[in-house]
Amino acid sequence: MSDISTFYPTDEERRLSALHALDLLDSEPEKAFDALVGLAAQRFDCPVSLITLVDRDRQWIKAKVGIECTQTGRDVAFCDYAIRGDDAFVVTDAANDPRFADNPLVAGQVGIRFYAGAPIRVSDAYGTHAIGALCIVDTKPRTLCAAQIAALMHMASIAEALIAARGTALEAVSIAESAQRQSRVLRRQERVFGQAERLAKIGSWRLELASQTLDWSDGMYRIHELDRGARPDLTAALDFYPPRDRAIASDALARTIETGEAFDIELDFVTARGRRRRMRASGELEIEQGRPAAVAGVFQDISDSYHVERKLRRSASTDEVTQIANRAEFNRVLKAALRDARGGSPLVLLLIDLDDFKATNDTFGHLAGDDVLRAVGQRLNAPFLKDSFAARLGGDEFALLLTDPELVADAPAVIAQLLEQLGAPVELSEVLLPVSGTIGSASPGPSVDTFRELMHAADMALYAAKRARRGTAQPFASPTAMAV
Incomplete structure (x- = not known):
C-alpha cells in the first residue's frame, strides 16, 4: 500500500x-x-x-x-x-x-x-x-x-x-474525591466543581457514621429535585428508591461499612417531584485512626444514556411491523428455554404459518398485509396465553413458546383456542380481511434435545398439518412413536 x-x-x-x-x-x-x-x-x-x-x-x-x-x-x-x-x-x-x-x-x-x-x-x-x-x-x-x-x-x-460523559465524569469524580480529602481545595475549586456537577449530572455525598449525618453537594439536591435547605437523613434519602432498589442500596452501604469494599451500582429512584430516574451510585469507606469514620461517594444521573441503551436493545430485538420479538431474539429465548427444559421446566414450541397471506397482499396491498401481521402479533399476546413468548420469524411465519405449566399441560386445548382466534377476520376500514393460521407443535424429548432438533420437529408437524388441511394443527410425532 x-x-x-x-x-x-x-x-x-x-x-x-x-x-x-x-x-x-x-x-x-x-x-x-x-x-x-x-x-x-x-x-x-x-x-x-x-x-x-x-x-x-x-x-x-x-x-x-x-x-x-x-x-x-x-x-x-x-x-x-x-x-x-x-x-x-x-x-x-x-x-x-x-x-x-x-x-x-x-x-x-x-x-x-x-x-x-x-x-x-x-x-x-x-x-x-x-x-x-x-x-x-x-x-x-x-x-x-x-x-x-x-x-x-x-x-x-x-x-x-459516552466519551464526553466519561471525560467529564472522571474529571468530576477526581475533583469530588480531592474535595472530600482537602477542604481548602474544595473552597478554591467550588465553582469549577459545581459546573462539572451540572455538566455531568453528578453529585457527591458523605455519611458520617458516628452521627449518621448525611452531607450532600448541590448536585445531589439538583438530582433529587429538592430545595437546598432540605437536609434529609439516611432513612429519608433511601425513601427516594422503590422497595427493591432501596434494599440493594441499603445492602451495598452495609457491606461497605462491614468489609471496606467499595460499591458501584445502578438503581431506579423517584425524585421529590415524582419523576422516575436512573442513577449510578458509588461509595467507599473512609478510615480515621484505624476505624471506619464515614462513607463517601458520587451519584450520577444516567437516565438519558440508560434509556438510549434500552431503546437500542429493544430496536435490535423487536420486529418493526408487529412490535413483538424478532428472529434473533426468538433464537436467544428458545435456547434459554431449552436449557431450562433440560432441568425439568415445561416447554412447547408452536410454529405458525398464515394461510394464503400472499393472496391478501396481492388483493388488498402490503399496507393491509401489515395490518394483518400486526393483528396476529396482538393475538399471540392474548391474555389466555399468559407468560408465553411470541415472535415473528419473518414473512408470514410466527412462533410461540408455551412455558406456563397449566398451558403446557393443556396444550391441545390452548392450540385449538389459538386457531379459533387466528381465524377471526381483521377489520380494515369497511373491509374484513380473511386470515387463518396453520400450526405445528413440538416439545423437547429423547430425540428432540437441541435447538435445531426442536425447530425441525415443529417444522415437520407444521408441514404435516398443511398437507392435511390448512387452518389446522398437528403435534410432532417422532418416527419411534409412529412405529409403536
Whole structure:
C-alpha cells in the first residue's frame, strides 16, 4: 500500500493531542462501550463491530465483538479512511477495491470484504477532531441503505457522548474525591466543581457514621429535585428508591461499612417531584485512626444514556411491523428455554404459518398485509396465553413458546383456542380481511434435545398439518412413536 502519511489531515498534531488528552488509549474495557459495539453487531447482523482509536502509527481497539486482536498498524487500518470524512465510509467489497485489495487484512487470513465506519469526533479549544471510528465488518460483500448508514452515524454519536460523559465524569469524580480529602481545595475549586456537577449530572455525598449525618453537594439536591435547605437523613434519602432498589442500596452501604469494599451500582429512584430516574451510585469507606469514620461517594444521573441503551436493545430485538420479538431474539429465548427444559421446566414450541397471506397482499396491498401481521402479533399476546413468548420469524411465519405449566399441560386445548382466534377476520376500514393460521407443535424429548432438533420437529408437524388441511394443527410425532 502507498504511504498514508501523505494523506494525513492538516491538523494531525492537534488531532493526536485531543486523542491523547482523553486517556482512552490502552485503557481497560468499559461496559458502556462494549454494550454499544454489541448492539451495533446485532443491529446490522455483522460478525464484527469495533470502536477504534487512530493513533500516530497504530489503530487501537477500545471495544470489540467478534475479533480478538487489540491493535493493528495504521497503514492497514480501514478506520484511517473513515476519520478523513464527515460521513460514513463504506467499502462494499474490499477484494475488488484497488485501495484495499492488497491489504493483508483483506488478502490474508482475516479476509475482510465489507467495512462501514462512522467517524467519532471530540472537541477541544482548537476545534473538532476525528479520533477514531465505530465500524462494522464482515467477511462477505454487503451494502448499506441510507437508513442503515444514518443509524451507524447515530451510533457513532452515542460513542461520542459516552466519551464526553466519561471525560467529564472522571474529571468530576477526581475533583469530588480531592474535595472530600482537602477542604481548602474544595473552597478554591467550588465553582469549577459545581459546573462539572451540572455538566455531568453528578453529585457527591458523605455519611458520617458516628452521627449518621448525611452531607450532600448541590448536585445531589439538583438530582433529587429538592430545595437546598432540605437536609434529609439516611432513612429519608433511601425513601427516594422503590422497595427493591432501596434494599440493594441499603445492602451495598452495609457491606461497605462491614468489609471496606467499595460499591458501584445502578438503581431506579423517584425524585421529590415524582419523576422516575436512573442513577449510578458509588461509595467507599473512609478510615480515621484505624476505624471506619464515614462513607463517601458520587451519584450520577444516567437516565438519558440508560434509556438510549434500552431503546437500542429493544430496536435490535423487536420486529418493526408487529412490535413483538424478532428472529434473533426468538433464537436467544428458545435456547434459554431449552436449557431450562433440560432441568425439568415445561416447554412447547408452536410454529405458525398464515394461510394464503400472499393472496391478501396481492388483493388488498402490503399496507393491509401489515395490518394483518400486526393483528396476529396482538393475538399471540392474548391474555389466555399468559407468560408465553411470541415472535415473528419473518414473512408470514410466527412462533410461540408455551412455558406456563397449566398451558403446557393443556396444550391441545390452548392450540385449538389459538386457531379459533387466528381465524377471526381483521377489520380494515369497511373491509374484513380473511386470515387463518396453520400450526405445528413440538416439545423437547429423547430425540428432540437441541435447538435445531426442536425447530425441525415443529417444522415437520407444521408441514404435516398443511398437507392435511390448512387452518389446522398437528403435534410432532417422532418416527419411534409412529412405529409403536
